[in-house]
Structures are given as structure tokens and as C-alpha cells.
Amino acid sequence: MASLRILYSAAVIAQTVARLGQELNRDYGAVTEPVVLLVVLKGALVFAADLIRQLHFPCEIACIQASSYRQGTSPDALQVSEMADLTGRTVIVLEDIVDTGLTLQRILSGLSARSVQVCTLLDKPHRRRVAVPIHYRGLVLIEDEFIVGYGLDYAERYRELPDIAVLVPSSLPNEEERSA
Numbered sequence: 299m300a301s302l303r304i305l306y307s308a309a310v311i312a313q314t315v316a317r318l319g320q321e322l323n324r325d326y327g328a329v330t331e332p333v334v335l336l337v338v339l340k341g342a343l344v345f346a347a348d349l350i351r352q353l354h355f356p357c358e359i360a361c362i363q364a365s366s367y368r369q370g371t372s373p374d375a376l377q378v379s380e381m382a383d384l385t386g387r388t389v390i391v392l393e394d395i396v397d398t399g400l401t402l403q404r405i406l407s408g409l410s411a412r413s414v415q416v417c418t419l420l421d422k423p424h425r426r427r428v429a430v431p432i433h434y435r436g437l438v439l440i441e442d443e444f445i446v447g448y449g450l451d452y453a454e455r456y457r458e459l460p461d462i463a464v465l466v467p468s469s470l471p472n473e474e475e476r477s478a
């Protein structure tokens with residue numbers, strides 16, 4: 299049985315989501331055409347559900363499924379589902395966490411929108427392997443910790459937790475066991 303240590307409480311997450319919502323409202327408040335919120339499944343599902351209720355401008359939801367790590371494959375075996383045609387649209391990519399940046403890089407390279415900005419709840423800058431733009435950033439992890447909860451999983455577990463918690467070192471997955 300894995301042991302968990304709470305890193306960010308539900309209250310801290312709620313404050314962070316509210317702050318991101320304010321930043322987006324400030325920058326997108328004057329739009330007239332609906333903005334597309336491109337939710338990167340499955341991890342960003344919970345974040346997106348809370349964030350969208352903070353927004354005061356017209357928006358639509360689109361989803362993309364990305365799997366950056368799968369059991370038995372290397373971290374580079376990134377799989378991204380087919381994307382809706384967002385040509386000419388204003389898009390905000392909603393990520394749960396940016397780690398190596400490879401998932402985001404792949405998603406951005408496949409987008410031909412009029413404008414694309416990135417909003418991530420969590421950032422692990424020390425793990426970055428490719429440079430990616432982040433316009434709206436929630437919480438920054440300083441330590442190299444594997445976290446779960448609030449939509450983030452370990453082998454599909456723990457997504458339902460209201461807090462974000464660290465899996466203690468004895469239960470840390472290796473690179474090949476991380477799943478998106």
C-alpha cells in the first residue's frame with residue numbers, strides 16, 4: 299500500500315485555480331468569439347472542471363488525450379489522440395502538469411490555431427527536456443517528487459483525491475511506470 303504526504307491542500311489548490319481564473323479573465327475578458335479550452339486528458343480533467351467555472355468570457359471545451367509514459371514503453375513513446383480542427387480559433391491549452399515538456403511540445407506542434415496560450419496547474423521546471431511556453435502557471439514544484447490527486451494519477455490510481463499528495467520514495471514509480 300502506497301503512503302501519501304499532502305503537498306497542496308484542497309484549499310491551496312482552490313486559491314491557485316481562482317488566481318489563474320482571474321489572470322485569464324484579465325487577458326480574455328474582452329473577447330467576442332468563444333475561446334477554445336483544449337483540455338489535456340486525463341490529468342487536466344479535474345482542473346479544467348474547476349477553472350472553467352471561474353471564467354467570465356465565452357468559451358468552448360475541446361479535449362485531447364495524451365499518454366507520455368506507459369508501462370513497458372520508454373518515456374519518448376508519446377501518444378496523442380487526433381485533434382479537432384482549431385484553425386483560426388483562439389485556444390488555451392489546459393495542462394495538469396508540465397514535466398519534460400514533450401507532451402506539450404507535441405500538442406503545440408499539431409495546432410494551427412490563430413492564437414495559442416498554455417495554462418498549467420503545476421510545473422516541474424527542473425525536469426524539462428524541451429523548452430515550451432507557459433503563459434499561466436499555478437504551482438511550481440522544486441523537488442523531484444511524483445505527485446498524485448486532483449486528477450493526477452499513478453497507474454490510474456488516486457485521481458479522486460481532493461488534495462495533491464506526494465507518493466513517498468519507497469513507492470515512487472520509475473520512468474517506465476509513469477502514466478499520463
Ligand code: IMP
Binds near residue numbers: 452
Ligand atoms: P511531460 O510530457 O513529461 O511534460 O509529461 C506531462 C504528463 O506527464 C502530465 O500531463 C502528467 O500526466 C504526467 N506527469 C508528469 N509528472 C507527473 C507527476 O508527478 N504525477 C502524475 N503525473 C505526472
